[in-house]
Amino acid sequence: MENVARLLKESWALVEEHGERLCGHFYARLFLLDPELRKLFPVQMSGQRDRLLEAIVTAAQTMDDPETFDDYLRGLGRDHRKYHVTPEHYETLGVALLDGLRSVAGDGWNLEYDQAWRDAYAGISERMQAGAEADGNPPFWHAEVLTHERHGPDTAVLTVRALQHPLPWQAGQYVSVEAPRYLPRTWRTYSVANAPNEENVLEFHVRTPDGGAGWVSGALVRRTRPGDLLRLAAPMGSMTLDPDSTRDILCVAGGVGLAPIKALVEELTRVNRTRWVHVFYGARHPDELYGLPGLEELVATHPWLSVTPACSDDPDFAGEAGDVSEVVTRYGPWTAHDCYVSGSAAMVRATLRALAADDVPPDHIRFDTFGAL
Numbered sequence: 442m443e444n445v446a447r448l449l450k451e452s453w454a455l456v457e458e459h460g461e462r463l464c465g466h467f468y469a470r471l472f473l474l475d476p477e478l479r480k481l482f483p484v485q486m487s488g489q490r491d492r493l494l495e496a497i498v499t500a501a502q503t504m505d506d507p508e509t510f511d512d513y514l515r516g517l518g519r520d521h522r523k524y525h526v527t528p529e530h531y532e533t534l535g536v537a538l539l540d541g542l543r544s545v546a547g548d549g550w551n552l553e554y555d556q557a558w559r560d561a562y563a564g565i566s567e568r569m570q571a572g573a574e575a576d577g578n579p580p581f582w583h584a585e586v587l588t589h590e591r592h593g594p595d596t597a598v599l600t601v602r603a604l605q606h607p608l609p610w611q612a613g614q615y616v617s618v619e620a621p622r623y624l625p626r627t628w629r630t631y632s633v634a635n636a637p638n639e640e641n642v643l644e645f646h647v648r649t650p651d652g653g654a655g656w657v658s659g660a661l662v663r664r665t666r667p668g669d670l671l672r673l674a675a676p677m678g679s680m681t682l683d684p685d686s687t688r689d690i691l692c693v694a695g696g697v698g699l700a701p702i703k704a705l706v707e708e709l710t711r712v713n714r715t716r717w718v719h720v721f722y723g724a725r726h727p728d729e730l731y732g733l734p735g736l737e738e739l740v741a742t743h744p745w746l747s748v749t750p751a752c753s754d755d756p757d758f759a760g761e762a763g764d765v766s767e768v769v770t771r772y773g774p775w776t777a778h779d780c781y782v783s784g785s786a787a788m789v790r791a792t793l794r795a796l797a798a799d800d801v802p803p804d805h806i807r808f809d810t811f812g813a814l
């Protein structure tokens with residue numbers, strides 16, 4: 442496995458900078474091999490391209506950590522049931538991927554790399570299919586929007602009820618969401634922002650980036666209304682509580698990265714008696730700390746919980762100033778804590794670096810990659 446991981450990383454370096462070309466080759470080959478597959482993808486493909494690369498990089502990067510690799514891919518397989526993918530589709534995808542890699546890497550490619558990617562892809566598709574087969578849940582859930590609250594121009598908090606079947610998620614996990622009325626066949630992942638409950642109600646925090654990118658987020662923030670139907674796919678992700686751990690807990694959230702942290706804190710209000718829980722919650726401006734009043738209510742009734750808000754772009758903020766990753770280190774050391782980190786890829790990266798510099802053991806830290814780290 443180590444050798445395969447090394448070969449994958451080495452060969453990935455040959456194509457990494459040519460992401461656009463790789464995707465172009467891959468999809469051209471894929472739709473040539475099986476024109477029917479085109480129907481599974483959205484009309485407009487640009488967002489889809491980054492997602493394929495992200496998935497490949499994440500899979501290749503987690504290969505040297507077999508447990509994470511296995512969980513991640515089984516989850517992805519369960520999630521992909523929403524597309525009704527068949528074993529033949531997996532095979533065709535493998536052929537197209539190898540063709541794409543070979544053409545883009547050019548002369549640097551060799552037989553060893555080829556074999557490593559074929560083995561890796563076989564491992565990936567085997568685990569994804571095993572995950573899908575073992576899942577007795579429906580391939581997706583219809584969910585009705587119950588409430589929709591705007592917080593400023595680009596953020597919304599919405600709640601939905603999954604219809605017909607229970608949707609079994611764990612606090613800290615995320616699901617793929619589609620808004621078929623506005624953007625059919627385009628799915629994006631969002632963390633569930635509340636703990637599991639008998640009402641089958643899920644909360645999402647969505648921010649749409651400036652300048653119109655992030656179409657699903659744009660539809661969820663600006664157009665979605667109570668009564669709309671969304672579709673949700675199988676829960677994924679490993680940012681969950683370790684029931685056997687007795688360590689105190691550090692949570693670090695940037696912006697709408699608060700979502701899974703809020704779910705974890707909610708879950709802890711049900712089960713925790715003995716662990717101190719510290720939440721650091723960063724936003725650029727005080728008016729973007731939309732989740733603070735809710736957290737402060739929980740602090741008032743749970744003596745083990747503390748929350749430290751921080752603003753990175755407002756020198757007049759009465760609390761902590763700076764990026765949340767820096768603020769956390771002022772309060773360390775965190776070596777004896779379980780650490781949960783959630784936010785933009787840059788924020789997660791900065792926080793992981795800060796925790797590593799403080800000698801926090803890597804196996805105490807949980808995060809999910811939203812975008813390539």
Ligand SMILES: NC(=O)C1=CN([C@@H]2O[C@H](COP(=O)(O)OP(=O)(O)OC[C@H]3O[C@@H](n4cnc5c(N)ncnc54)[C@H](O)[C@@H]3O)[C@@H](O)[C@H]2O)C=CC1
Nearest residue numbers: 695696697698723724725753764765783784785787788791
């Ligand atoms: N499980 C997860 O990891 C989840 C991640 N997200 C992601 O969280 C992000 C949140 O975005 P916004 O609300 O727009 O947050 P934002 O970009 O406004 O940032 C909020 C705060 O994060 C910190 N931060 C941002 N960039 C940083 C950097 N380069 N280095 C250090 N700290 C940095 C700062 O404290 C900043 O004030 C989105 O990209 C979303 O996809 C959202 C939900 C769950």
